[in-house]
Amino acid sequence: KREAQLNSILASVPDAMVVIDAEGTMLSFSHAAQKMFGYTEAEVLGKNVSMLMPSPDREAHDSYIARYLETGVAHIIGSTRRVMGCRKDGTLVPHELAIGEATGGGERVFTGFMRDLTEQEATAAHLKDLQ
Ligand code: HEM
Numbered sequence: 862k863r864e865a866q867l868n869s870i871l872a873s874v875p876d877a878m879v880v881i882d883a884e885g886t887m888l889s890f891s892h893a894a895q896k897m898f899g900y901t902e903a904e905v906l907g908k909n910v911s912m913l914m915p916s917p918d919r920e921a922h923d924s925y926i927a928r929y930l931e932t933g934v935a936h937i938i939g940s941t942r943r944v945m946g947c948r949k950d951g952t953l954v955p956h957e958l959a960i961g962e963a964t965g966g967g968e969r970v971f972t973g974f975m976r977d978l979t980e981q982e983a984t985a986a987h988l989k990d991l992q
Contacts, residue, residue, distance in 0.1 A: 877956070877975040882968065885909045885926055897956070897977055899949035910973070915947045926971075938962055938971075943978065955982055 867889070871878065877894035881887055887910055890902045898905075898913055905912065911922040918925075929935060936942075938960045946954040957976040962969065 874974075877973075877977070879910060879913070879973045879975070881910045881971050881973070883926065883930060883970075885911060885923055888970065894975070897948075897954060897975065898946065904949075913946050915945055915953060918944070919947075930969075946975065954979060 871889055871891040874891050875893060877897040878889075878891040879887060879894055880889040887905050887908055890900070890905050895901055909923070911919045914922065925936075929938070937958060941957050941959045943955060944958045946956055948954055955978045957978055959974045959976075961972045961974075963972070964970075
C-alpha cells in the first residue's frame with residue numbers, strides 16, 4: 862500500500878522529485894525528473910545525485926551533505942535556491958531547488974524538488990529586450 866502511494870506520487874508530482882540517502886545515493890526519481898534530465902529511473906538509481914549537476918558542485922556535493930550532517934546548519938533546506946542541473950546530453954537546466962528532510966526506520970533521507978526555470982528565464986530575458 863505504501864509503495865503504491867509512493868509510486869503514485871512519483872508519477873504525478875509536477876516538479877522533478879529526487880530522493881537520496883545521507884550518502885547522496887539516489888533512491889527514487891520521479892517521472893518529471895526523467896523528463897527534465899533525460900535519464901530513466903533505472904539509469905540513476907543507486908548512483909550519486911551529483912551526476913545531475915555540473916562542476917564545481919558535482920565534485921563538492923558530497924562535502925555539502927557531509928557539512929550539513931556534521932553541523933546541522935542548513936543552507937538550502939528550509940528555503941530554495943536557483944541552481945544549475947546537467948542533463949544526460951550535457952546541456953544545463955536552471956531550476957529552483959527545494960530540499961526536505963525525513964527520517965524513517967533510523968535512516969535519514971532527503972527529498973529534492975526541482976522546478977525548471979528555463980521558460981521563465983527566457984520570458985524574462987525577452988521582456989527585458991522589449992524595454
Ligand atoms: C547542499 C547544489 C541537487 C541535497 C547543496 C549546496 C549546493 C547544492 C551548492 C550547498 C549550499 C551551501 O553550502 O551553501 C546542488 C545542485 C543540485 C543539487 C547544483 C542540482 C542537481 C540536490 C538534490 C538533493 C540535494 C536533488 C536531494 C535530493 C542536498 C543536501 C544539502 C545540499 C541534503 C545539504 C543541506 C543544506 O545545505 O541545506 N546542494 N544540489 N541536492 N544538497 Fe544539493
